[in-house]
Amino acid sequence: MTDFDPGRIERPDSSLLKYYVIMSVLTGPGFFILILPLFFKYETLRYRFDDEGMSMSWGVLYRREVHLTYRRIQDIHLTRNIIQRWFGLATVTIQTASGSSGPEMSIEGILEAEPLRDFLYVKMRGAREHHESDSGAQPPQDEALTLLREIRDLLRSRT
Amino acid sequence: MSSQVERATKWMYGGVWGILTQWFRVPDHPPTLPATPGEQIRSFRPSEGFLRYLKLQFWLTFLIFDALILIAWSAVTAALPIIGLWFAPLALTLGIVPGAVAYLAINLRYDTTWYVLSQRSLRIRSGIWVIHEATITFENIQNVTVESGPIERWFGIGNVIVDTAGGGEGGKSSHGKSLPNFHRGEIAGISNAAEIRQLILSRLLLSKSVGLGDETYTASRGWPAEHAAVLREIRDAIRNNIVTE
Numbered sequence: 515m516t517d518f519d520p521g522r523i524e525r526p527d528s529s530l531l532k533y534y535v536i537m538s539v540l541t542g543p544g545f546f547i548l549i550l551p552l553f554f555k556y557e558t559l560r561y562r563f564d565d566e567g568m569s570m571s572w573g574v575l576y577r578r579e580v581h582l583t584y585r586r587i588q589d590i591h592l593t594r595n596i597i598q599r600w601f602g603l604a605t606v607t608i609q610t611a612s613g614s615s616g617p618e619m620s621i622e623g624i625l626e627a628e629p630l631r632d633f634l635y636v637k638m639r640g641a642r643e644h645h646e647s648d649s650g651a652q653p654p655q656d657e658a659l660t661l662l663r664e665i666r667d668l669l670r671s672r673t
Numbered sequence: 674m675s676s677q678v679e680r681a682t683k684w685m686y687g688g689v690w691g692i693l694t695q696w697f698r699v700p701d702h703p704p705t706l707p708a709t710p711g712e713q714i715r716s717f718r719p720s721e722g723f724l725r726y727l728k729l730q731f732w733l734t735f736l737i738f739d740a741l742i743l744i745a746w747s748a749v750t751a752a753l754p755i756i757g758l759w760f761a762p763l764a765l766t767l768g769i770v771p772g773a774v775a776y777l778a779i780n781l782r783y784d785t786t787w788y789v790l791s792q793r794s795l796r797i798r799s800g801i802w803v804i805h806e807a808t809i810t811f812e813n814i815q816n817v818t819v820e821s822g823p824i825e826r827w828f829g830i831g832n833v834i835v836d837t838a839g840g841g842e843g844g845k846s847s848h849g850k851s852l853p854n855f856h857r858g859e860i861a862g863i864s865n866a867a868e869i870r871q872l873i874l875s876r877l878l879l880s881k882s883v884g885l886g887d888e889t890y891t892a893s894r895g896w897p898a899e900h901a902a903v904l905r906e907i908r909d910a911i912r913n914n915i916v917t918e
Contacts (some may be wrong), residue, residue, distance in 0.1 A: 588813045588837045591855060592806040599698035599804070609855050611813075611838035617855055631808070632707045640812025640880065641793055662903040669910035 518629040520563035526623025529601040531556045533623075536597055561621065570619060580619050584637035586610045591617070592631050606631055686780065693801070699785065704798045704806060706791045716789040722828035723862025727779045729824070735775070739768045788860050790872070795835070797858050809858050811876040813837045819866050831866030834859050835873065 534552040538545045559572045567583035589609040598604055604627035607617035624630055635641055693699040703716040746764040750757025781801050789796040794810040814835045821831035839856040863869060896904070 588809070588839065589855060589858075590808045592808075593803060595803040596697055607855065609837070609839060631806075635707060635794070635808055638810060640810030659900055659903065662900060662907065666903055666907045666910055669907060669914060672914065 518626060518633060520568075520630055520633055523561050523563060523624060523626075523630070525561070526556065526559050527603070527625050529603060529625075530559075530623030533597060533601055533603055556623070559623070568619075570621065582608070582610060582619060584634065585639055587634060587638035590631055590634055590638065592627060594627075603627070606634070608634070686777075689777065689781075690784070693781070699801065699804070703787045704789055704796050706789055706794060706796055706808075708791055712792045714789060714791045716787060717863070718788070719783060719786055719862035720830055720864035722830040722864055724779070724783045726825055726828045726830060726862065727783065728776075729828075731772075731775055731779055735772045739772070742768050786861075788863070790869075792876070795858065795860075795873070797860065807855075807858050809835060809837060811873060812880045814873065814877055817870050817873050817877075819870050821866065825862075829864050830862045831864075832859060832861045833863065833866050833869050833873070 531553070534556060535549065538548040538552060541548055554574045555572050558574055558577075560570065562569045567581060569579060569581040571577065571579040587608055588611050591607045591609070592604055593607065594604045602625055603623060605620050605622050606624065606627055607620040610618050612618060621627075621630070690701075694701045705716075706714055708714050742764055746757065746760065749760060778801070782799075785799065785801055785804070787798045789798075793812070794808060796806060796808045798804065798806045815838050816836050818834040818836070819831055820834060825831065835858045837856045837858075860866075860869060
């Protein structure tokens with residue numbers, strides 16, 4: 515888990531395509547309707563994880579890109595159905611506080627889903643203490659303070 | 674005799690459980706949370722009362738369902754005895770098989786549900802075919818609800834529901850499939866609901882954040898010490914001024 519680097523994740527694993535094929539086959543006659551968009555989604559799916567946030571994009575005709583920062587994550591869900599478990603896949607869905615009740619981002623086709631989830635958990639809102647708020651150690655050098663000092667000196671000089 | 678039956682069902686259940694963990698990759702250990710050193714992690718299942726509650730529900734529906742089948746079958750047999758005899762095995766299977774499957778599913782549901790609480794977050798795992806794990810930090814919880822029905826109270830259990838900001842009801846996806854509400858975590862069927870609610874609320878109060886957007890509550894700090902010191906000096910200077918004039 516220590517050598518897990520989410521920055522390496524750019525493309526979903528190839529078993530995601532197999533999973534998509536099986537899911538379309540299970541719908542029976544819907545196979546031909548479903549497999550095309552799923553195939554193109556697999557082919558164009560890109561992930562990017564950096565220090566502050568992550569983004570994913572997919573689509574051929576209608577492109578879609580979702581960006582979000584780690585600090586705005588509210589809940590992380592990890593869902594694995596039986597076929598995904600056979601392939602070692604999982605869907606990590608991420609919620610922010612936006613109005614929709616559905617997920618803002620669902621990351622599919624990641625083999626290292628649990629390390630990824632724990633990585634996001636450590637970065638999400640409320641998983642750690644905010645230390646930056648208590649760092650007011652150095653004296654503030656603001657306008658109000660200089661103004662106050664000037665008033666004081668003026669009053670003193672008058673006496 | 675009854676102990677033999679009990680042992681046989683236990684053995685069969687163990688077999689089903691083995692198949693699930695081996696072939697269907699159902700994890701057989703409780704979920705964990707990444708913990709900082711010294712952090713206490715508490716994982717627990719729903720209480721025994723929850724299992725009894727589910728079983729009571731099951732027996733009630735099972736009895737009604739089988740009574741309906743029996744009435745239908747007797748009506749057919751009374752009218753046409755030969756067809757009724759032909760249908761007897763079918764009616765018997767209809768009466769037993771769904772019930773047995775549902776009874777097994779209740780036990781499996783109970784055994785696969787886990788709740789994990791750490792110092793900062795909670796994780797809920799549930800499901801057999803689709804395993805769902807939700808992780809919510811206490812800081813993001815907006816409200817905590819405790820619910821229990823009359824029969825649940827009789828079994829001494831309650832449900833703790835935590836909501837985070839965002840969408841309300843579980844909506845419908847564009848394909849018309851109903852989606853679960855992702856902004857909610859349900860700790861169902863626990864005997865110490867009040868204690869868990871109190872625990873979550875106390876952890877919630879520990880966080881300095883006031884809610885969304887405002888990460889820290891700065892307004893209560895008032896004037897910094899340096900400002901106050903200079904203001905005090907000004908007051909003294911004016912006082913001296915008045916005295917000397």
